[in-house]
Amino acid sequence: MIHYQISCKNPNSQFIQIRLVLSLTQENPVVLQLPAWRAGRYQLANYAQNIRGFRIQDEKGNHIPFEKITKDRWIFESLHAGKYQIDYEYWAGKMDAGSAWADDEQVYVNLVNCCFEVFGKSEEEVSLTLDLPQFPMQISTLNPAGSSRWEAKNFQMLADSTVLAAKNLTHWEYAAGATQFHIWVHGEIHFDENLFIDRFRAFSQRLIRDFGEFPESVYHFIFQLLPYPHYHGVEHRRGTVITFGPAESLNDSDQMEELLGISCHELYHAWNVCRIRPAELLPYDFSKETYTKTGLILEGVTTYMGDLYLLKSGVYDLATYLKHFEKIISRESANFGWKNYTILESSFDLWLDGYIQGIPDRKVNIYTRGALLAFCLDILLLKHANSLAEVMRNMWKDFGKPFVGYEFKDFETAIFGSFPDQEEIRSFFSDFVFGYQDLYPTLNALLSEIGIELEGTLGEDWLLHQLGIRTSPEGVVLQLHPEAKAISVLMKNDRIVNWPVEKNLQSDLLELQIDRNGRFIELSLEKENGDFFLVYRLNLKEINPLTEKWKA
Template identity: 45%
Template sequence: MDYHIYQEIPTSQYIQIKLSLECTDRERITLQLPAWRPGRYELANYAQKIRRVVISTAEKTIPLKKITKDKWEFHSEKAGTYTVSYEYYCNQLDAGGCWSDTEMLYLNFSNLAFSVSNREKEEISLQLHLPDAYQVATSLQKLSKHRFKADNHQQLIDSPLIASPDLQHFTYHVGKTTFHLWFQGEIHFNITALIDTFRSFTVRQIAAFTDFPAKDYHFLFHLLPYTHYHGVEHQFSTVITYGPAESLANEEKLAELISVSSHELYHFWNVCRIRPSALLPYDLSREAYLREGVVAEGVTTYLGDMYLLRAGYYTMQQYLDILAQKINRETMSHGWQYQSIVDSSFDLWLDGYKAGIPDRKVSIYNRGALISLCLDLLLMDRNSSLEDVMRCMWMRYGRDQKGYLLEDFQRVVTECAKDPETMEDFFRRFVFGTEDLLPRIEQTLKSVNIYLRKDDNQDPMEEAYGIQLDDSQKIIRLHPDSPAYRSLILGDTIESVENKATSVKLGIKRVHRKKQVSIPTTNREYFIKYKLISEGAENDKRAKWIQ
């Protein structure tokens, strides 16, 4: 089958797509558009961006029937070529969307490419009808300047592209693989130093898994003029959006770009190949419920940062500051009391990518990373590591693309630890259970001479009264054990504060009413900010942990 893509009026942000199919006599053809995309487990319903689907031959238009919100069907009248013509609206410039304007065409085929019934394994050619000056960044096989090939539908939907006359292209090599860095937007950093950093964490990650089965790998960067941060993994590439571009002249901001890049490269193994059974193969027409979020995103978040420490990019204190941020995010929420990380993973389709209602769930990224930290150091006490576990997962499931279940991961962890009782207890309490993770983190880090301390800069309202405010003084979080939880409502705006001997008197605005509320002072601390410090000599365990 052949795709032809046009930008007839780039400023309209509609692109024109023609899909040509060779059909047999009286064949029934079903066209299924994706409802979601790899890397984000929520329904996007991309059919809402489709305009005017038409089926035709060289002689006539063929009747088309819509079966569901994102599925169409037609019947061929005789053998021959049939063309599916439609338009797609490209107005979402993030790491998982599509964008069209006079300067660029950016496509994620998981948004717009039909899965054709019984044709999913057919080779697909792609012709982009673009100005001659346009370069194209993609992992798809190049046939000519603007013509590409995918081996099948799964490869197409996992191969985004950026086409632009302004792309900047750099490469580095590790082993037999060429790593491509494509930048759309302004570069405000030293590219040579960046490549050195990328090479260092790439070498470290490849060493962990022992191989990298790809001739080429592509980092596709959108450097944007506005604030943005997003990354999405793919089989042989990643798309990363970051902004504002000029902020990357700052080392702290550049570290964020490097961190998400390390995270997305780790996904080359973990998720893109070591893939939960629910995602193998991708069926983008309906939800794929998975319980393995702690592995897919928790392990990746933890080890993505750890390899930057082990590669020498982060100093120990820089890494500890990043880890402290994760701990503070964990302690600011009480969702862990109500839902395990396994159940939060399963419920990603409900509210996994938005705040949701208060204290209902946990983050598979943040809590998952902290669980992974504790698991790694627990394994090290048993002459193993999380790196050993993931290497085994790669050998057992990733190399041959065999899907795994959470129980398979637990089994590998237990085999590496050679301590079934301890590992069963850990998974029961922190993976399948809802136990407070903070005491375990504190105990675990002490084993490598790292200590959790109360930060010097506490917010009095958060610490003493369990009230967290945004910059407009609107209440965004209340500690469930504080007296304030029984007097205030999320969304109240504090207009005045009067400190008394045993209470604080607050003037608040609730919707269109104003009230006076008195909150008693207690001896308890509620929302506490923590920091991590390294004390004492580096012990053998810590040396092994960061090597």
């Protein structure tokens, strides 16, 4: 068995001390690989930059030489059989749902950040001990094995797990199906406990009902409720970590809806991603980029279903659901990346620029674009006596439960089988999944099928809506509509000096004074009465039989 121990001599330094003990039976090169990324975020994190003081010694205390052969891979020679001790420090100085944090109140670690995969021993059992007596409240998504001790059956399980040791933790629990759900809260609580648990039980039960079972017998919701604005969640097989703030804002219903939304989203991942996983990600290779084109399924379906199950379970009413779906529609409407990159291409390039703004209109957002595509697929399926929920239940049976990887074509096959005449669904995939067509006319038509009107309106910002110029409150050009005349005159990051710009009805030209990278220039922009960057509203016109099927 491989042994890890985590301690923290000085929490204020934010360095944790980690000891890895290996029992080696023969003389061999030993390769230690630190993960370069984590599950759920397809971007190199380069955790090795947080390591210092790396040392190796044998059981007699002799120092063992080692060599670093890549940015996150070490190698040493085991000169004889016996135990070898690897000591190092890790900087736990980033608070989000996928990182590590230490301070005077807690030590919180996502183990993928700082634990090595030992080549040749990846399937060996691992034990983890916390030597943190100053933080007596200790939890983990690993299997408990005694006081301050947990075990993982292999490295993949270790890397999928979280530990939290704190001076104070709030603990609630509830049962749904055959699973015991634990809620752990670090931080201030400004909401009603019983209502919170009832809502979690409701969406958990509904998800379990539709999938038929929950993948695990125990599941942990770990909340870091922070005193400053924050919003992040990361999925694990046996739990999720969610960071949210400010904590006191959760006495507001809108903020609580956001927390419920991310919680249901992450719980959906317990099936979709944690178990229903594309072949290229099974198992995870954390040493390098692993490319996938399945972002539509991984995050698009999950984003759509996460909110939909709050409606299906009665946690949201229809008006609340539509309010949140409006936000997705509005965010996606401001992005014209669909003209240049499909969702499959954008998924493949997550490693390149998936989590940054990037250059204008290069790619689509797999979360928002994917959610709109998932909604459209759901309505198309419902019209043919099926649903996206049923498709995902079948994906669970065929791939998630046996834990075998799927190909994108398997998702297509699961959908296409519901259509006697496949021309409509094949055209949809050709235009919007593999192609570069505008989704909004089709989205509008499918919303109308369930009695909902998609209304595009113009707001008071005439520069934005009539001229296609999105600006900051200080007059800096943030975005230009690709079909607006302004794109031939202005540049992104131009600062409008004569700000705010007054609307002169007597002239067909708009005179602008511009600071362009330190150069002062005067420009004349021809006015136009465009309808750019519409503000979208969802209006419920009727509840028809298809509406009832969709939200039931």
